[in-house]
Amino acid sequence: MMGGIVSGLGGIVHSLLTVYIWVVIIGALLTWVRPDPYNPIVQIIYRLTEPAYRLIRKTMPTVFNGLDLAPIILIIILQVLDVILVNLINAVVLG
Structure with a gap:
């Protein structure tokens, strides 16, 4: 019973991380296309991603040759976090 709940919560966390990765992408x-900054969708995406970018930019330099690598770094961090959480949840459910 408890394993099913933990597994379900793990699936939700995995799905949320996947959605956030797509928002970052x-x-x-x-x-690259410079959309209208007053568009509500653009504003939502900016508000969802900019705090994470700001945190990454505080801890390490992210601009190389004029290219900002903060999105790539964030995606890698999210992927690693996803793998760790899935393995941890599997260990709890199976163990």
């Missing part, structure tokens, strides 16, 4: 692609 869409936000990175939007920087």
Whole structure:
């Protein structure tokens, strides 16, 4: 019973991380086309991604040859976090 609940919560966390990774990818692609900054969707994507970018930019340099690598670094961090959480949840459910 408890294993099923933990597994379900793990699935939700995995799904949320996947959605956030896609938001980061869409936000990175939007920087190439310069969309209307007053568009509500653009504002939401900016508000969802910019705090994470700011945290990454505080801890390490992210701009190399004019290219901001903060989205790539964030995606890698999220992927590692996803793998760790899935393995931890599997260990709790199976162990």
